[in-house]
Amino acid sequence: MKRVILTRLAWTLGILLGVSFVAFVLMRALPGDFAIAATGAQSVAPEVLEGIRRQLGLDRPLIEQYVIWLGKALTGDFGVSFVTRQPVAGTVFDRFIVTFQLALIAAIMSIVMGSITGLASARLRGATDWIVRMVNGVMLAVPNYIVATLIVLLVGLYFPQFAILGYTPFLSDPVGNIAGLLLPALALSLAVSVTVSENIRAAVLEVANQDFVMVARAKGLRRGAVLRDYLIRNALTPVVTATGLKVAALLGGSILVETIFAIPGMGQYLYESINSRDYPVIQAIILLTAAIVVLVNMLVDIAYARIDARVRL
Amino acid sequence: MSDAARENVDIVAPAAKRRQFFLNGGHILLGLGGVMLAIVILTALFAPLIAPYDASATSPESLAPPSAAHWLGTDSIGRDVLSRMIVGGRTTLLITFSAVFLALVAGLILGLLSGYLGGLVDEIIMRALDIVFAFPVFLLALTVVAAIGPTIPNLILTIAIVYTPAMARVVRAPVLSVKQWDHVEAARSVGMSETRIVLRHVLPMVASPILVNTSLTLAQTIFTITALSFLGLGPPPPDPNWGGMVSESRQFMELAPMTVVGPAAAIVFATLTFIVLANGLRETLDVGN
Numbered sequence: 001m002k003r004v005i006l007t008r009l010a011w012t013l014g015i016l017l018g019v020s021f022v023a024f025v026l027m028r029a030l031p032g033d034f035a036i037a038a039t040g041a042q043s044v045a046p047e048v049l050e051g052i053r054r055q056l057g058l059d060r061p062l063i064e065q066y067v068i069w070l071g072k073a074l075t076g077d078f079g080v081s082f083v084t085r086q087p088v089a090g091t092v093f094d095r096f097i098v099t100f101q102l103a104l105i106a107a108i109m110s111i112v113m114g115s116i117t118g119l120a121s122a123r124l125r126g127a128t129d130w131i132v133r134m135v136n137g138v139m140l141a142v143p144n145y146i147v148a149t150l151i152v153l154l155v156g157l158y159f160p161q162f163a164i165l166g167y168t169p170f171l172s173d174p175v176g177n178i179a180g181l182l183l184p185a186l187a188l189s190l191a192v193s194v195t196v197s198e199n200i201r202a203a204v205l206e207v208a209n210q211d212f213v214m215v216a217r218a219k220g221l222r223r224g225a226v227l228r229d230y231l232i233r234n235a236l237t238p239v240v241t242a243t244g245l246k247v248a249a250l251l252g253g254s255i256l257v258e259t260i261f262a263i264p265g266m267g268q269y270l271y272e273s274i275n276s277r278d279y280p281v282i283q284a285i286i287l288l289t290a291a292i293v294v295l296v297n298m299l300v301d302i303a304y305a306r307i308d309a310r311v312r313l
Numbered sequence: 314m315s316d317a318a319r320e321n322v323d324i325v326a327p328a329a330k331r332r333q334f335f336l337n338g339g340h341i342l343l344g345l346g347g348v349m350l351a352i353v354i355l356t357a358l359f360a361p362l363i364a365p366y367d368a369s370a371t372s373p374e375s376l377a378p379p380s381a382a383h384w385l386g387t388d389s390i391g392r393d394v395l396s397r398m399i400v401g402g403r404t405t406l407l408i409t410f411s412a413v414f415l416a417l418v419a420g421l422i423l424g425l426l427s428g429y430l431g432g433l434v435d436e437i438i439m440r441a442l443d444i445v446f447a448f449p450v451f452l453l454a455l456t457v458v459a460a461i462g463p464t465i466p467n468l469i470l471t472i473a474i475v476y477t478p479a480m481a482r483v484v485r486a487p488v489l490s491v492k493q494w495d496h497v498e499a500a501r502s503v504g505m506s507e508t509r510i511v512l513r514h515v516l517p518m519v520a521s522p523i524l525v526n527t528s529l530t531l532a533q534t535i536f537t538i539t540a541l542s543f544l545g546l547g548p549p550p551p552d553p554n555w556g557g558m559v560s561e562s563r564q565f566m567e568l569a570p571m572t573v574v575g576p577a578a579a580i581v582f583a584t585l586t587f588i589v590l591a592n593g594l595r596e597t598l599d600v601g602n
Contacts, residue, residue, distance in 0.1 A: 014440075015443055015444055015447055018441075018443075018447075019444055019447045020445035022444060022445075022448070026457070026460065081566070089496075120394060122465075136583075137588060137589070137592070138581075138585065140584075140588055141532065141578065141584040141588050142533075142581050142582075142584075143536045143539065143584070145540055145543055145559075146577045146580060146581065148558065149563060149566070150558060150573075150577065150579070152566075153566050153567065153570060153573060153574075156566075156567045157466060157567055158569065160412060229442050240442035248448075248449040249449065251449050251452070252449030252450060252451035252452050253451070255451060255452065255455065255544075256451075256540055256543065256544070259544065270452070270455075270542060271455075274455065274456065274459040279408070281457065286412075286448070286452065286456060288451055289448070289449060290447045290448050290449075293447050293448070293449060294447045297462075
């Protein structure tokens with residue numbers, strides 16, 4: 001087990017290094033001058049520009065720039081925003097907390113919805129199964145930004161008294177904070193809940209046919225006990241995995257959902273920064289997001305190896 | 314190493330793969346998907362003939378409600394929503410099909426090379442793709458398009474790049490086992506060239522999962538391209554496109570809901586087409602068993 005974790009960890013570090021290089025090069029490959037963007041002005045005197053280039057280290061070789069940037073990034077220094085002139089790390093962290101909250105609520109919602117529909121589908125079979133799978137198939141086809149837009153439209157048409165846009169900080173009003181995130185999280189969670197639902201259905205059906213379940217039933221265990229201790233327990237593994245692997249979808253989708261619901265999260269900040277060409281912020285958010293995806297994938301793999309002895313990493 | 318882990322995961326939960334999607338009766342699904350695909354493609358091809366109005370022609374009646382003259386009403390500068398919806402499919406589908414075609418070609422080349430040659434080539438290709446894989450698809454597409462500018466060729470290229478790693482993996486996995494089969498060995502023993510073996514004896518055996526995945530990628534690509542357009546990074550005006558229509562009309566949607574619901578329905582229909590098709594293919598081709 002220890003060896004498994006260590007090799008996985010080493011591998012993850014390698015990927016992270018590659019990811020950081022891509023995040024860095026992507027921003028340097030942009031058309032338009034990095035130094036001009038840094039001043040925030042349209043036209044700059046050549047001498048001034050030269051000064052900025054030297055100050056930002058843009059006159060050095062690319063690899064050297066990368067190493068310097070990475071070294072600073074590792075100590076939490078992502079530079080200064082071109083727009084606000086504030087350190088990037090602090091702002092991105094505040095925004096990240098908001099996105100984390102949104103993604104967490106969305107993940108919980110998709111697990112709850114997915115588990116209920118998946119279990120119902122697998123246990124009741126027949127018409128329930130058919131309806132659940134039909135609805136799942138259609139839900140998979142509705143993009144999250146359309147769900148979000150339609151939610152805003154319907155609330156605006158039929159419940160204009162509710163203000164659903166914007167964000168309430170957790171510390172000033174915890175209930176209002178969570179209540180305000182419910183609708184955006186719903187938009188984000190529908191497609192993920194389909195994955196959970198289909199996985200749990202498949203897992204329960206698979207386990208239900210195994211000998212040990214038949215033995216449990218034959219020795220007279222109650223249906224509830226068989227369901228809880230044999231079926232759900234074994235079905236949990238694929239559910240955890242499926243949800244874990246969907247973290248990329250949640251983070252990617254948060255860009256759209258946060259923009260629509262005016263939630264000041266990391267996704268919305270990325271979109272704003274792309275529009276204002278705030279390169280240090282874009283770099284930091286890309287790196288942070290990819291790092292989260294890589295780390296979650298690593299944890300899922302390790303969890304899998306821990307649960308299932310057949311898995312070799 | 315991570316791939317080894319993933320393959321083992323597949324062995325642990327094959328059922329999850331096998332019964333992942335709704336409805337049985339693959340042929341019904343395939344037929345339904347075929348009809349839907351025909352509707353989508355024919356509408357796009359003959360859009361100028363079908364559309365009742367010129368999609369870019371403005372008129373003084375802005376945000377008109379649905380009527381006999383304008384079935385879905387008009388948008389904020391008086392353009393017919395239904396006509397824009399019909400014509401808008403052209404740009405959206407052009408980008409979708411071109412991008413997925415490129416991703417398929419790139420994925421086939423990388424996946425076949427990686428899976429068939431194995432060894433160092435495999436390691437290098439797969440590790441490089443792992444890095445691209447670490448970025449959420451939409452985030453990567455958004456950043457790259459913003460960087461290189463949202464023109465139609467750039468959109469096609471970007472989307473092709475972000476979907477190539479997944480495609481390469483789907484190609485590579487079955488190649489790993491097929492290359493050890495007897496008929497490949499037999500072909501080699503009679504002195505067939507490696508290229509010919511790959512094209513004639515390996516590729517046909519791995520075609521089914523690739524076909525299913527291509528259909529699913531088409532569905533995902535419609536999401537990505539329309540979402541980019543929704544954020545204002547889609548194909549440039551004045552030609553309409555579905556995602557752009559939803560985005561333009563969003564601020565007026567409480568006055569004229571159809572301006573948003575119409576293009577949204579088109580996006581859902583096109584996406585559903587490829588999901589139904591993928592499920593039909595999966596069932597009839599017996600992928601995953």
